[in-house]
Amino acid sequence: METVRYIVSRLLQSLFALFCIIAITFFIARLAPGGPFLDDKAVPEHLIKQMEVNYGLDKPLVVQFAKYLGKLVQGDLGPSFGNKGFTVNDIIAQGWPVSAVIGFLGLAIALALGIPVGIIAASRRNTNVDYTLMGVAMLGICLPTFVIGPLLGLFFGLKLDWFDVAGWENSSAWILASLTLGLYYAAYIARLTRGSMLDVLNQDYIRTARAKGVAPLKVLFKHAFRGGISPVVAYLGPALAGLIGGSFVVEQIFGLPGLGQHFVKAATNRDYWLINGTVTVIAVLILAMNLVVDLIQVWLDPRRKLKS
């Protein structure tokens, strides 16, 4: 019962947050100078007026916002100004899988690399193993994706010829792109895991477990892991938000047709509905992820008594 109430209250909070995000993007976009029909060529005033009437941009902003929300609830994200003949739904349906695959693969790589490295470093604290691993992790944090990306491309793609450096058709470009994206988060997660594992390993119940003769590996994975992993789980929400944004950059590096290219173009050309649509989809994903993360955390640490 308590759990259900918690989930419902968190859902309501997320919906409210979603509404805020949609409203903020909508009004920022509309209050910014410039418009979707301003071109390099001078377009006659009356044509612009006509276009605005056609797209319903002449009505008061609040009315437009209400209409937009009404359509959004029905799953209609509106037309795209910049891509004639396409709706925002079309464009997102086309670009989203690319960004999502790279983002989630990147997250998987980050977790698969970061957590073991963090645990090993923590269990070999202040040894050369620890220093080396944390040095490499720091390298991963300091080298930006757009340095790692081209370097990886240069090395694996051109020198070793293992992967294709660009192009979506060839699935190997995914791997390189996801690796590029995931390395920073792997490094961050490794540092996070090490820190929290050390915290946990210094606690009394671990000493008790060791004192009664539990095998070291069992102490590490059975007793310490659950507590030590909690900050990493908490970080998953922000990490995913960062990964989605970061995938925009990685797509640019490897020339992948994800949402990123559309989004930057849309923002530059004031393609209002495409901007709003992209932000909405991403916000839904991130809020859902945060909800899941909260629930996992409660399961990991029941002391955190579902306080809403």
Next chain:
Amino acid sequence: MTTPPPISAVEHAAAEIERGSSLGRDAWYRLQKNKLAMISLWIFIIITIACMVVPFFPGIPNPNKTYPDLKSMDAFQSAVSKDGDKIFYLLGSDYLGRDIFSRILYGGRVSLGVGFLATLVSLTIGVIYGAVAGFIGGKLDSAMMRVVDILYALPFLIIVIILTTFFGNKLWLLFVCIGAVEWLTMSRIVRGQVLSLKNQEFVEAARSLGLSNWRIIIRHLIPNTVGPVIVYTTLTVPAVMRLEAILSFLGLGIQPPNSSWGSLIKEGADRMVSDQALLIYPSIVFAATLFALNFLGDGLRDALDPKTSKD
């Protein structure tokens, strides 16, 4: 029976102890013992000074001047261009004949400048927001922290992209945009500090003297949070510089022919097959700066808070 020491000597000793060592001096002492942090500090100082001062030296070419006849020169070469400029290329020239060394220096002024100013913006917002939330407490506190939670879930990069494209590529705007999205963690840290400070006697004393809330926050609470704030500031600067570089990489930050480290790396990445120097030199300088700042931040954390050090 020994005679007690003269009172003046006791006072003197007491004064000595009082002067003894401040928190700051202790921290500085501990920091000096941390080799990695000190090396980082020096690397950072050298890079900063080089970017600020060296461009004024004679013999440093204009970073934006192109020499079509001096394309892709190797490092350590001097050459005379058609219009009679004598140039020494310390790191070679790029695909337009521009001096890579001087472009890196000028790019560094933008990158470091954005790093510091945007951090200052985020510092100001974060510290005041966190201190107010923590000090007032109650409903206001939980509402303010809910807002932070919601903002945490936002894809920052996307918001910054929206803000910079909508309001033009002005440099000052970049500071504000980046600063405006980077204050969240700072506000949490300061709030936590203020929560643990606000029930201590010195705050009560200040209140019983009739000081206003605002004055207590500004004069008595915020100065006491300075340790964690310094540490986190040191770690915010590289984060902000990364963000600026990403924006420049996407073509939204600094506009050509001007450069920042991000836009230089972008140029290098675009031409990495033909000329790797364009990618490698700016990347090294950029990574070295971020390295230095991150290690310095870690070192400062150990120095200012010996309890949690080594973790």
